[in-house]
Amino acid sequence: MDFNPIDIVLHLDVYLDMLVANYGAWIYAILFMVIFCETGLVVMPFLPGDSLLFIAGAVAAGGGMDPVLLGGLLMLAAILGDSTNYIIGRTAGEKLFSNPNSKIFRRDYLQQTHDFYDKHGGKTVTLARFLPIIRTFAPFVAGVGKMPYPRFFAFSVLGTILWVGGLVTLGYFFGNVPFIKKNLSLLIVGIILLSLVPMIIGMVRSRLAGSSSKAESR
Numbered sequence: 001m002d003f004n005p006i007d008i009v010l011h012l013d014v015y016l017d018m019l020v021a022n023y024g025a026w027i028y029a030i031l032f033m034v035i036f037c038e039t040g041l042v043v044m045p046f047l048p049g050d051s052l053l054f055i056a057g058a059v060a061a062g063g064g065m066d067p068v069l070l071g072g073l074l075m076l077a078a079i080l081g082d083s084t085n086y087i088i089g090r091t092a093g094e095k096l097f098s099n100p101n102s103k104i105f106r107r108d109y110l111q112q113t114h115d116f117y118d119k120h121g122g123k124t125v126t127l128a129r130f131l132p133i134i135r136t137f138a139p140f141v142a143g144v145g146k147m148p149y150p151r152f153f154a155f156s157v158l159g160t161i162l163w164v165g166g167l168v169t170l171g172y173f174f175g176n177v178p179f180i181k182k183n184l185s186l187l188i189v190g191i192i193l194l195s196l197v198p199m200i201i202g203m204v205r206s207r208l209a210g211s212s213s214k215a216e217s218r
Contacts, residue, residue, distance in 0.1 A: 016055055020064040027065060031056060032077040035164075038136060040081030050132065053167035058175020060168070067172050075164045078129075082139045082156040089143025121147040122155045129159035 020027050031052070038049045053074065060067040121142055128138035142152050174180055 016052075016059050017064065020059060028069065028073050031070070032073050035074050035077040036081040036084075038081065039078050039139070040084040041136075049135070050130075050167060053164060054171035054175060057168035057171020057173075058181075059171075061172045061176050067168065071165060071168045074168065075160050078160045078164055079153075079157055082125075082160070083153065085136070085139035086143040086147075086149065086152055086156075089140035090146065090149075091143075093140070093144030121145070122151065125152060125155040126159035126162070129163035 016027075019030060023030065034052060035049060056065070056070060056074070057067065059065055060070050125138055125142055125147075128135045139152070139156070
């Protein structure tokens with residue numbers, strides 16, 4: 001089996017079983033860091049969070065890990081990652097908009113971000129948990145938009161419980177069902193594609209709205 005990123009994603013169960021066998025209890029620390037990095041570092045939105053949580057639940061059901069400890073640690077990792085990302089956005093985000101001549105980080109964009117998170121910050125932080133890439137950027141943008149931290153934290157915890165708790169539980173109860181286990185690679189691809197659907201729909205709607213606005217302005 002070639003060791004490459006695509007192969008790792010498609011055969012997460014095999015690699016996770018290998019890690020459990022080779023590293024024992026250290027597997028908890030490894031998974032903790034993966035989830036923390038995906039949610040806490042803006043430069044790592046590509047990590048396979050959804051499928052990893054599901055497979056980790058399945059491995060726990062097979063006796064490889066304690067499911068309660070696993071779920072608790074991964075929830076903690078996601079919450080700490082979110083808060084770290086928020087703090088980075090809160091402290092460094094303002095500097096991105098300090099240049100009045102910048103065409104990318106414009107001051108009016110910053111104000112729009114503030115206004116958006118005042119109105120929709122709660123549901124954005126919660127729902128972003130289920131959207132790859134977006135869940136990595138949402139906490140950072142919430143920090144840039146100066147969403148009150150207690151409010152951000154509350155919705156971050158809610159989203160984390162639903163995301164981590166839901167996927168680990170699904171993996172625990174269904175990951176080792178013979179049919180699912182036999183077609184696990186297809187399921188992983190399905191999970192990835194399904195999690196991308198809302199983002200694709202949003203992009204299409206945005207483009208259609210932009211095209212409509214241009215047509216009306218002519």
